Amino acid sequence: MRIDNQYAKFDWAGTAVTPAPLLSPRLLLLNADLADELGMALSEAQWRDITSGQQLMPDMQPFAQVYAGHQFGGFSPQLGDGRAMLLGEVVGPNGQRWDLHLKGAGKTPYSRFGDGRAVLRSSLREYLASEAMHHLGIATTRALALVGSKEPVYREQVEPGAGLLRAAHSHLRFGHFEFFYYSGKPEHIPTLLNYLIDTQWPDLSKDATGYAALFARVVEKTATLIAQWQLVGFCHGVLNTDNMSMLGLTLDYGPYGFLDAYDPDHICNHSDHAGRYAYDQQPAVGYWNLQRLAQSLSGVIEIEALQQALGSYEQQLMSTYSQGMRQKLGLTTWEDEDPALFRDMFALMAAQKVDYTCWFRRLAELAPSGAVPTNLQALLSDATAWSEWFVRYQTRLAQEGKTQAEKEQQMNAINPKYILRNHLAQQAIEQAEQGDMSEADTLLMLLARPFDEQPEFNAYAMPAPDWAETLSISCSS
Template sequence: MGTAITSDDLPLFNSFAELPPAFYTRLMPTPLPAPYFVAASANAAALVGLDAAELANDDLVAVFTGNKVPPRAKPLSAVYSGHQFGVWAGQLGDGRAIVMGELKGPSGPMELQLKGAGLTPYSRMGDGRAVLRSSIREFLCSEAMAALGVPTTRALIVTGSDQGVLRETVESAAVVTRMAPSFVRFGSFEHWFYRDKPEELRTLADYVIQTFYPELAGDENPYKSLLAEVTRRTAHLMAHWQAVGFMHGVMNTDNMSILGLTLDYGPFGFMEAFNSGHICNHTDQQGRYSYANQPQIGHWNCFALGQALLPLIGSVEDTEDALEIYRPEFGRRMDELLHAKLGLTTFSEDDSALFDAMFKLMQDNHVDFTLFFRQLGNLRVDNLGNDTVIRDLFIDRVAFDTWAVAYRERLRAENSDDCVRKQAMDRSNPKFVLRNYLAQIAIEKAQQKDYSEVARLLAVLEKPFDEQPGNEHYAALPPDWASHLEVSCSS
């Protein structure tokens, strides 16, 4: 056996810390009393060359709570600004997150950011802390989204402390260590644009291009190319969200990743009874970030980024040209994902009508999003007798039968093989997603110091497309009490 890694051994470095001091504040995290291990992700640990089993030792628990700073760490909190619910909010910044540094792994460097590590100069009216409830939700959803194939930040470890934190009630403190190649946001660029600081704007853009988009550095207008590539990635991200029924809840520009990753898990939710207007954040009273609005808000946010990059790009025409790829890229990726979800291997001009009819049917009958698509893989082209399970998801079974006739005709047109199609559909349609009630059960047990359900649920979510005999209850419809669950920006 090898020697266990210690905090002194962590080969941390910090490329963001090489930027001028205006971009961040160097500071130490604020310790929490008597921290303890809650959960860790082996898959995330492997990305930075760590062994998840070692993360539970007291030395690394202290590091990932912020109680101990490794020798090579350069802890800092970044400044940024942003539009919140469509309104310019001015300076924001890492109000409770501290980047300890980066670790190199098989796929490249990843920043380690401690969320809930204490007050920073950007905390505004906050206390710099996170609570166990929201930390577990972010931990589980980060790893669930990665397993679903959705671009996302990752979550390495959750640690807790019995120190009280006041939210709607007093809750216990926690820290979730999340990872990404970079946590630079759209709002990081807006910050310098609205402060009329062109040199800082250029410095940040050059850092992002050189570090994360080096293939763009030699382009005639690398800043235009940067905007186009971020716009493309954002369009694809929105398509992925829509295809798995994920709702972010707070798509502010300070929550949008310059790398096209799902960033900042707050009041998120996965669609259950289908309603395109569903709002997963109960503080979003206007429904700006509803499921149906996510694609157009993604576009709006790219325009906000384009505005910020305009001084570097040089002309409105070039900026608009870079942004024009959003709609076709979203449409193309969404079309590909829907074809895969329905097991279609060819494309027809009439497919959009088939998809629209399907979503209207789901809306009219409040059909569970995840169960519908998973069960659809069991449909047979020439055997109507096996439709019982999926028909029972619908109030209007006759309406489903009518749609199924058109769907079967479409499958016959491409000579679809039932077995081959089901295998392909099961790789596109997860059986397991992080339903709010599943997270709530794990959270309530964790609040009683029983972290076993967090680990069990993580193991299920890491293999969302597998049948997992014995774990069927994790794929069940939510119980009646789950309808009363609400999530908000409070964490």
């Protein structure tokens, strides 16, 4: 492991800062597997001190990045790392570069009216969610370490403070390029593109042709990411352009949520009163955000190339989604009647508020012929309304020619049994705030193997209880 800080050399791209140490820190979680991947063989005391801002490793250069962003459709000309900072860029044993990003380290020049702190509630939510997404095979930032503190942090109420150290191959956002475009400093945009090419995509040339290929790659990765979100029923909640990753990573977990009862109009962020970032709006918002990025890059990439790349977004998203949905239903081939089969299924699921994750997992038990399994019927408020659909689906399964065992294996390999439901995260948070991390540990263990049966933990794979509907998740989460 070596530290090779390239971004901090761009003094025009942010500000050198110093972490403000948290009081009486305690190491709560450490991602030992990720630490090994980074080649960071540190003691628990060292992890605690770094994540709490108590000390830095040699050669670390804390740096708060500046960026802008379209937030809920309106442009904010200057945002930036307001409660976070880039500690350094680590090159692991395999040559892969990682940003180390510390959240909750105190005020920076971009904190605006904030205190620069993080609370345990939101920090643990991000830790759990990023690891859940990683093990579902969806691109994401990773959680490396979490510390708690006795230092009080004031939100809607007084909450315990925390520090979260996360890692990603890059934290560059759409908003970085928007800042320099709209602030009249477009000369810095090629430098950032060259940095991305040098550190992540060295196969691309550092010229107009390479920049066009880079944007096309961002479009492809964004489309794939959002299609994968839709397939697992994940809602981000705040898809502002400053929360969009140039690498197509799931970035900045706030008021996220996985679907419980299927509702295409589900809004996971209670601050999103107009439903701009509702579940079924995510694909369109992803495209809108890419258009904003294209505008910011229009000085270095030909308009025709930008339009061509944007034109591939829908096809890439729909191709990824349709292929994934066929796999979720145990299908391999494509038949003309499949889209209607999918649409009718979702209409019935929405009408009866069927649990999204349980539905696909239990559907694997349905054979190409015979009765509908009892535990699948248990998800339905009116099983008779499904009779025609089940006949069509079983007929379609019979066309595949798979054995029941083969079909179940395929479906169980893509349909998770365990997801991070809001009520499960809330229970872990409440215990953590009392100093008990056992529930968080259990969740991390389950979420690391989301497709395995693990029958002794079946209670974690049940539909959400009624009280879960009362949980309010907002931007402060």
